[in-house]
Amino acid sequence: MLPRTPTSTTSARRPSAPSSIAPLALPGTRAYQRVSVAFFLVGFASFSLIYCAQPLLTQFTVAYHVSPTQSALALSVTTGLLAFAILLMSAVADRFTRRSVLFTSMVGAALLTVAVSLAPTWPLVLLARAAVGLVLGGVPAVAMAALAEVIDSRALGRAMGVYVGGTAFGGMIGRVGVGAMMEVTSWRVALAVLAGTCLLAAVGFRWLLPATPRADRRTETRLGDHVRIWWQHLSFELLQPLFVLGFLNLGVFVAVFNYLGFRLTVTPYHLSHAQMSLLFAAYLFGVVASPLSGAVADRFGRAKVVIFGVLTSLLGLLMTLAAPLTAVVLGVILMTCGFFVTHAVVSGWVGLVAPSHRGHASALYLLAYYLGSSIVGLSGGLFWSAGGWSAVAGYVGVLLLLALRFAVLARRPRSAEPF
Missing domain, CATH: 1.20.1250.20 (MFS general substrate transporter like domains)
Known part of the structure; x- marks a missing residue:
């Protein structure tokens, strides 16, 4: 009985399969329009979910009997953990495709925002908001690199502007939209509606964006090198x-x-x-x-x-x-x-x-x-x-x-x- 050929040798000799990665999108093409809308949705969903708590601070003081300083924790724990999550994701994101990182971040943050809307106690609100910051760290860590993988370099600046516009629009809607909805319903319903909208944005992003390549594992940087x-x-x-x-x-x-x-x-x-x-x-x-x-x-x-x-x-x-x-x-x-x-x-x-x-x-x-x-x-x-x-x-x-x-x-x- 002959010994089995090692998998790595076999795969090395095997002709590579046709790539499923779409070519880089050029301005004026349908592919460029799809990518631009996809990244606008990323910016919108992520920043609206980060800042939707800010117009609710006065409501939190009433609903959970906390002080203004304590209510501000609903935003501070999110941005604080987001800061460290960005560093972490920038070090490990190359282990996954950038599209999967962005999609998972959007869906996770939206579901956690639903959890905030249902939370019966203040500690559970803070726990869910902290988790929002952790899962959204994948967005700023990989968004720019993901754009460079699917947009031709001649149009990258314009596409980046669309993404930044989405972040600004999301930051505004997360605040203005939730505040406006509280005039006709409760803050819990307003949060749930925003979360549902962001889930739809995540689905739209996944559908619009072509497959992105996984990074070459040989080019990965070790954690010690990142720290240095x-x-x-x-x-x-x-x-x-x-x-x-x-x-x-x-x-x-x-x-x-x-x-x-x-x-x-x-x-x-x-x-x-x-x-x-x-x-x-x-x-x-x-x-x-x-x-x-x-x-x-x-x-x-x-x-x-x-x-x-x-x-x-x-x-x-x-x-x-x-x-x-x-x-x-x-x-x-x-x-x-x-x-x-x-x-x-x-x-x-x-x-x-x-x-x-x-x-x-x-x-x-x-x-x-x-x-x-x-x-x-x-x-x-x-x-x-x-x-x-x-x-x-x-x-x-x-x-x-x-x-x-x-x-x-x-x-x-x-x-x-x-x-």
């Missing part, structure tokens, strides 16, 4: 102020929206949940400001535009201290524009400054970015409890001044040794 690369980026002084700016920028933005609702739903404003949620429509101004800031940064320099973005946020914050509702709304719009301008420029700046392994640098930026949302968004509640909106604004103002300092540091040329 991350540490090199953290030690690189040109990247350090950019990571801090990401932390402070989103942290300030989330803290303002977390606690402004507690101010505007009581005397003298008495805004309804639907009226309060309309404040999140200020995102539309930010969506316009983002691409404009990139063009201006190319002409006048990134540091100058970042400083302008931070100063715009600071001016908006000062306006929210005024009593007239119109001034508060204008302040929120300015803060939103300042946030988007700063984020658009800094996130792109990270990729330019990193001398190598830009994906790892971007993952660290996102880690700092979402940790800022979690930590600053939660700690703002301590200031709200101590002194109301004035105390929150003072806290946020100090952080914006700190961000201004780091923007100036990023502007200064330094003799950092690239690794």
Whole structure:
């Protein structure tokens, strides 16, 4: 009896099967349109499920008898675990096809949001919201790489813009839509409807997107190598102020929206949940400001535009201290524009400054970015409890001044040794 030929040898000699991977999509083709819609759905579903808790914070204080600071945990645990999940998924995602990672993340987060809508106790709400952050880590970790696998490089920038537009639209709808639905039904039903919509988006994504290839296992990076690369980026002084700016920028933005609702739903404003949620429509101004800031940064320099973005946020914050509702709304719009301008420029700046392994640098930026949302968004509640909106604004103002300092540091040329 002859010995069996090893499987690896047999498969190596066997002619490869025809590839089921679709060719790269070109602009103007039906394939390009399908891919663009698919990634818009990814952005919409993921960001609406992350931020749908924000307009519910005042409802959580009533339903579960928790403080404003405790209610903010519903968002902070999601973004905090999302930050670490992005790092984890960026290290292991190559073991799977990117389409399966994105689809699983969308479905898992939608089902967990249904669980939030049914949760009878506050600890169960926090557990489900934490799990949402964990499963959604696959989206920002692989979305850009997945696009590059199915879109021709000549159209990649345009397709990326569609994905980013989906994230902005999802972040807005997750807040405005849920708030509007609470005018006609309960917050539990509103969450369940949003989750059902995102499940449909996941099915649409799976149907629209062609098969994506599994990464070549021979090119995988070992965990120890990932850690070494991350540490090199953290030690690189040109990247350090950019990571801090990401932390402070989103942290300030989330803290303002977390606690402004507690101010505007009581005397003298008495805004309804639907009226309060309309404040999140200020995102539309930010969506316009983002691409404009990139063009201006190319002409006048990134540091100058970042400083302008931070100063715009600071001016908006000062306006929210005024009593007239119109001034508060204008302040929120300015803060939103300042946030988007700063984020658009800094996130792109990270990729330019990193001398190598830009994906790892971007993952660290996102880690700092979402940790800022979690930590600053939660700690703002301590200031709200101590002194109301004035105390929150003072806290946020100090952080914006700190961000201004780091923007100036990023502007200064330094003799950092690239690794």
